[in-house]
Amino acid sequence: MLARSLGYVAVASPDAKQWLEFGPEVLGMQAVEADAGTVLLRMDDTDHRIAVHHGERNRMLYAGWDVGSEDALDAAGELLRERGIAFETGTDEERAARGVLGFLAIEDPSGLRHELFYGQKVVPGSFQPGRPMSRFITGPQGLGHLVLATPDLKRSDRFLQGVLGFKKSDEIYTFIDLWFYHCNPRHHSLALTPMPGVRGLHHVMVEVAEFDDVGIAYDLCMSRKIPLSMTLGRHVNDRMVSFYVRTPGGFDLEYGWGAVTVDDETWTVAQYDRPSVWGHQMVAQTPPGALEAVTT
Numbered sequence: 001m002l003a004r005s006l007g008y009v010a011v012a013s014p015d016a017k018q019w020l021e022f023g024p025e026v027l028g029m030q031a032v033e034a035d036a037g038t039v040l041l042r043m044d045d046t047d048h049r050i051a052v053h054h055g056e057r058n059r060m061l062y063a064g065w066d067v068g069s070e071d072a073l074d075a076a077g078e079l080l081r082e083r084g085i086a087f088e089t090g091t092d093e094e095r096a097a098r099g100v101l102g103f104l105a106i107e108d109p110s111g112l113r114h115e116l117f118y119g120q121k122v123v124p125g126s127f128q129p130g131r132p133m134s135r136f137i138t139g140p141q142g143l144g145h146l147v148l149a150t151p152d153l154k155r156s157d158r159f160l161q162g163v164l165g166f167k168k169s170d171e172i173y174t175f176i177d178l179w180f181y182h183c184n185p186r187h188h189s190l191a192l193t194p195m196p197g198v199r200g201l202h203h204v205m206v207e208v209a210e211f212d213d214v215g216i217a218y219d220l221c222m223s224r225k226i227p228l229s230m231t232l233g234r235h236v237n238d239r240m241v242s243f244y245v246r247t248p249g250g251f252d253l254e255y256g257w258g259a260v261t262v263d264d265e266t267w268t269v270a271q272y273d274r275p276s277v278w279g280h281q282m283v284a285q286t287p288p289g290a291l292e293a294v295t296t
């Protein structure tokens with residue numbers, strides 16, 4: 001097992017500055033303005049969880065997976081070397097920007113960058129939510145989950161399970177196919193959906209501790225006329241009650257509460273033929289804009 005939890009995710013966007021308002025006022029995150037137009041979003045006492053860098057177009061830049069320790073990162077490097085998988089080592093500047101002590105970066109089969117890191121900076125008591133709320137559920141479960149589009153589901157599946165050490169949670173076959181993976185008790189820290197010739201970040205999920213926080217965020221989206229991509233609903237597999245909002249980063253953000261957790265001792269992998277028990281009506285007319293054509 002390499003990845004232990006989702007530590008951070010970074011995207012590029014021409015509208016990065018909009019997160020200074022959207023992150024705190026709508027989502028309840030803390031926004032910090034960094035160099036070169038970057039906005040860092042905090043969800044807990046960790047340095048940051050989402051980095052939105054200024055860029056010409058919306059796209060995912062990298063996802064950071066906590067391996068737990070320097071020894072574990074060294075062991076990961078050994079394993080990658082033995083298996084002939086190319087990786088880069090984070091520079092001093094990159095480590096400082098991410099707020100971690102060390103990382104290795106590898107590309108998944110679709111060309112998306114994953115960073116295996118240890119030592120994410122935490123300052124106890126430092127998190128200040130952007131509006132009154134309970135809290136985001138993070139800690140050992142990481143920041144939430146990512147859903148990534150991939151042109152080749154089976155190759156990406158082999159990478160996730162064979163290289164990063166994820167375990168399959170379950171599968172949904174509906175108007176799109178989705179395979180779900182966990183690396184800690186969170187039902188899924190990552191899911192894949194196949195899209196021919198396309199890769200990228202479909203959505204990020206963050207989970208809050210109280211259902212009212214979801215309702216308050218929903219109200220704020222309504223009153224500010226922020227477009228939703230899916231209405232409120234409950235997912236069939238992780239039982240999350242959530243809605244999806246289109247963010248200024250092009251990707252969608254699922255804001256949810258009430259998910260089940262996974263215990264490997266008792267968990268069985270199921271296949272479902274629908275995504276939701278109720279709700280989650282699709283309202284967006286287009287897929288999220290942080291997807292990109294695979295040119296290789």
Ligand SMILES: [Fe+2]
Pocket residue numbers: 145147203204205254
């Ligand atoms: Fe999700």
